[in-house]
Every structure is written in structure tokens, then in C-alpha cells.
Amino acid sequence: MNTAETDVVITFAGAGEPLKRAYSESATVAQALSDALTYFGLTAGGDGAGNQIVFYLYRGADRVDPSNLLSALAHAGHLQLKLVREVVAG
């Protein structure tokens, strides 16, 4: 492992195995969020019926800002996040 990388584990309660990936020092939460949606086979956005589906990443009980650097949130090069869906039905 490159010592400047951050080991990130992202869990989603609607799936089994978590996403485990190493990110560069400049990688953002937004990148990890995008990767998580792809990994878990999820899609955000709206539909013609007015339903809005949004996903957020949390570190513990705190929602993390997508613009944050993963490296800034990590402890000793490791970061545990969880993915949570929000649905606003139309």
C-alpha cells in the first residue's frame, strides 16, 4: 500500500459485502460515493413520478460532505463509512 493512500471501507445495510478500496490523498468523498453506488448497483436521481432518491455517506452518526477529502477524514490511513439512502416519494 502506498503510505499516502487511504484505506476506505463502505458498508451498505442493503447489501452483504462492503466496498473496500484504497484512495489517493486527493480523492474526495464524492468519488467514494460514486464508486459505492456503482459497487452496490444503486442509482440516485429522480423519475417521472416525482420520486427523488438520494444517497449519503456517514462516518459514524455524522453525514460527510462530498467535497471533503477522504484523507482528511481518515484516522491512521483508515476510514469506515456507511451508505444510507433517502427516498422522497413523489
Place this chain on the structure above:
Amino acid sequence: MSDLQSELNLRADAEAVVGLGAEHGWIVEGPNGLVVDVRLIAIDGEQYWLRFICDGYPDRPFSLKPMDYVTKSTAVVSAWPSCQGFRPPTDLCMPVCAEGFALHPEWQNDARLRWRSEGNPLLRVLEELQVRLNDRTKYRGRAQ
């Protein structure tokens, strides 16, 4: 799926909720058979007990309603939050429970909204509801 298998599935997932819900202050009571009750705390400190009735768990969505802890009644309006998606004292109009899918059967045909039996549905739904109760643009306090 037999009731026994549903109970075993539910018990395993509820145990995980106990451990992972501590950071939110969740309290889990049960399961007692196919019924489990969970207390959530909203952003304003108000506490809400939710009753899950989990027939066919995890393959079928559970019944989910806020309940009055003392009487165990889900018909007490003040036991409900005033929150987007909650329609006290009738149902939750969200793709997280049997009542929601009964209102909108078309959700089952949408890959993004369908009932997901994968992972831990009990935990997943509790996390989604906690997000909503933490959002002051959606949660407005206890229903009256």
C-alpha cells in the same frame, strides 16, 4: 418461508441492529416472534417507538408504524412524528414497509424503489428513517 425461518432471520438482523444502533441511541426490544420494537431519537430529542411486524422476513416488507409505548397502540397520533412520509395514524407512505408498497404497488417494478431483501433490511430502513428524523426540512416535531 416458514414463520420459524422468518424469526431466525429477524433475530440475527435485530442483533446486528443492537450493536450498530448504539451510536444513534436506538433501543431494541425483541424480537418476540415476528415483532420487534425500536426506539429512535429525532434531532429535537423526541423519542419515537416503531413497531415492526415481520411476516416473511426478509423477503417481504414488514409492517411498520410508530406506536405508543405504554399502550402498544399505533393509533395514537402523538406517538407519531410530524415528518414527511409519515401519515398519522394510518401509515408511512414510503418504500420501506408493507403499508407503503400497498399504497404504491408500482414501486415494486422500479429497481431503485423495490423492496430489498438483501443485507439487513431492518437496519437499512432504520438508518433511512433516522436520516429523515434528523432533517429539520422534513421533520417538524411530534404530531398532535
